Amino acid sequence: xxxxxxxxxxxxxxxxxxxxxxxxxxxxxxxxxxxxxxxxxxxxxxxxxxxxxxxxxxxxxxxxxxxxxxxxxxxxxxxxxxxxxxxxxxxxxxxxxxxxxxxxxxxxxxxxxxxxxxxxxxxxxxxxxxxxxxxxxxxxxxxxxxxxxxxxxxxxxxxxxxxxxxxxxxxxxxxxxxxxxxxxxxxxxxxxxxxxxxxxxxxxxxxxxxx
Amino acid sequence: xxxxxxxxxxxxxxxxxxxxxxxxxxxxxxxxxxxxxxxxxxxxxxxxxxxxxxxxxxxxxxxxxxxxxxxxxxxxxxxxxxxxxxxxxxxxxxxxxxxxxxxxxxxxxxxxxxxxxxxxxxxxxxxxxxxxxxxxxxxxxxxxxxxxxxxxxxxxxxxxxxxxxxx
Numbered sequence: 001x002x003x004x005x006x007x008x009x010x011x012x013x014x015x016x017x018x019x020x021x022x023x024x025x026x027x028x029x030x031x032x033x034x035x036x037x038x039x040x041x042x043x044x045x046x047x048x049x050x051x052x053x054x055x056x057x058x059x060x061x062x063x064x065x066x067x068x069x070x071x072x073x074x075x076x077x078x079x080x081x082x083x084x085x086x087x088x089x090x091x092x093x094x095x096x097x098x099x100x101x102x103x104x105x106x107x108x109x110x111x112x113x114x115x116x117x118x119x120x121x122x123x124x125x126x127x128x129x130x131x132x133x134x135x136x137x138x139x140x141x142x143x144x145x146x147x148x149x150x151x152x153x154x155x156x157x158x159x160x161x162x163x164x165x166x167x168x169x170x171x172x173x174x175x176x177x178x179x180x181x182x183x184x185x186x187x188x189x190x191x192x193x194x195x196x197x198x199x200x201x202x203x204x205x206x207x208x209x210x211x
Numbered sequence: 212x213x214x215x216x217x218x219x220x221x222x223x224x225x226x227x228x229x230x231x232x233x234x235x236x237x238x239x240x241x242x243x244x245x246x247x248x249x250x251x252x253x254x255x256x257x258x259x260x261x262x263x264x265x266x267x268x269x270x271x272x273x274x275x276x277x278x279x280x281x282x283x284x285x286x287x288x289x290x291x292x293x294x295x296x297x298x299x300x301x302x303x304x305x306x307x308x309x310x311x312x313x314x315x316x317x318x319x320x321x322x323x324x325x326x327x328x329x330x331x332x333x334x335x336x337x338x339x340x341x342x343x344x345x346x347x348x349x350x351x352x353x354x355x356x357x358x359x360x361x362x363x364x365x366x367x368x369x370x371x372x373x374x375x376x377x378x
Contacts, residue, residue, distance in 0.1 A: 008233060008236050008237075008306060009236075009303060009306040009307055009310070012236065012240075012299055012302055012303040012306065013303065015240065015243070015299060016296070016299050016300075016303070019243070019247065019295065019296070019299070020296075022247065023247065023250055023292055023295070097289060098289075099289045099290060099291055100250070100289070100290040100291050100292045100293075101246070101249045101250050101253065101256075101291045102253055103256065103291075105289065147256070148256060148257045148258070151256075151257065151258055151259045151263070152256045152257070152263075153242075153245060153256075153263040153266040153267055153270075153348075154245075154246075154249070154256060154285075154291065156267075156347050156348060157266075157270060157281075157282055157285060157294075157347070158282065158285055158286060159347065160278065160279065160282035160344050160347045161279050161282040161283045161286065161344060162282075162286055167347075
C-alpha cells in the first residue's frame with residue numbers, strides 16, 4: 001500500500017519536472033513561432049490624431065501622428081474592430097489581454113487622450129459602440145466569441161468564481177454613462193455578440209430601448 | 212510490510228481514506244492533460260473533445276473548495292500554467308501528508324480519518340447548494356464528482372465503524 005502510494009506521489013513529482021520542461025518548450029517556443037508570422041493593422045481614431053496599431057514587428061498600442069512614423073503613446077492590445085468612442089478627452093476602447101495559452105480576455109478601458117492614463121471601466125466587458133443618446137453600449141458577462149466559450153473548458157473554469165463573466169448564454173447588454181462610467185441600464189440578450197446589436201441598440205436612444 | 216496495531220489497515224490493502232486520496236491525486240492529473248495540450252495546440256479549446264471531458268471530470272472530482280480557489284487563482288493571474296502547477300503541488304502535498312498521517316500513530320490516524328470523513332461530508336453538502344459554481348461543468352460531470360465522493364465517504368465511515376467495533 002505504502003509502495004503504491006509512493007509511486008503515485010513519485011508520478012506527480014515526475015510529472016512536475018517534465019511539465020516544467022514541456023511547458024517551457026510548448027509555451028515559449030510556440031510563442032516564438034507565433035511571432036514569426038507578420039501581422040499588421042492600423043486604424044485611425046476618428047476626430048483625433050491618434051491611431052491604433054496592432055503589429056507583430058513593433059509594439060502594439062495607440063500611436064500619435066502619421067501611420068508610418070507615429071509616436072507610441074500607450075502600449076497594449078487595443079481593439080477598434082468592435083467599437084471605440086471618443087468623448088472629449090476620453091477614449092473608451094476595448095483592451096485585450098492574453099492568458100498563458102493565448103485565450104483572449106477583453107476589458108473596457110478609458111484612456112485620457114492628453115495624459116494617456118488608463119483606467120479599467122468594466123472588466124470582462126466588450127464595447128460595441130454608442131447608442132443615439134450617447135451611452136456606451138457594451139456586452140457584459142461575456143467572453144469573446146473567438147474563445148468558443150460554450151465548449152471551452154477553460155472559459156467555464158474561469159467563470160466558475162466570477163460574477164462578471166459567464167460561459168453560457170446569459171450575457172447582458174450594458175448601457176454605460178460615459179461621464180461616470182456607471183451602468184445605467186442593462187438588458188439580457190443572448191444575441192448581443194452578433195450584428196443585431198446595431199439594429200436593436202446602436203440605432204436607438206436609451207429611452208427607446210427601455211420602452 | 213510495516214506492522215501497525217491500528218485496526219483500520221492491518222489486513223486490508225486500502226482504506227476508504229486512502230482511496231479518497233488516490234481519487235484526489237488522479238483527478239488532479241486529469242485537467243493537466245487539457246492544459247498541457249492547449250499550450251501547444253490552441254485549437255483544442257474550440258471544440259468538445261475527450262480531453263475537455265477529462266478536464267471537466269477532474270475539476271468536478273477534486274474538492275469543490277480547491278476548484279474554487281484554483282478558479283480564483285486563474286482569474287487573478289490569467290495563467291493556466293500557475294493553475295497547472297498549483298494542481299500538481301496540492302495533489303502531491305495531500306499525498307505526502309496523508310501518507311504520514313493516515314498510516315501513522317493510531318490516535319492521529321483515527322483523527323485523520325474522521326477529519327477526512329468530515330471534509331468529504333462538507334464537500335458533498337456544499338455541492339448540493341444551488342449556486343452557479345455548482346453547475347459550471349454540467350450535470351454529468353457534477354454527478355460523477357458527487358458519486359465518487361459519496362462512495363469514498365461511505366468507505367471511510369465503514370472503516371471507522373469497523374475500528375470502533377474492533378477496539
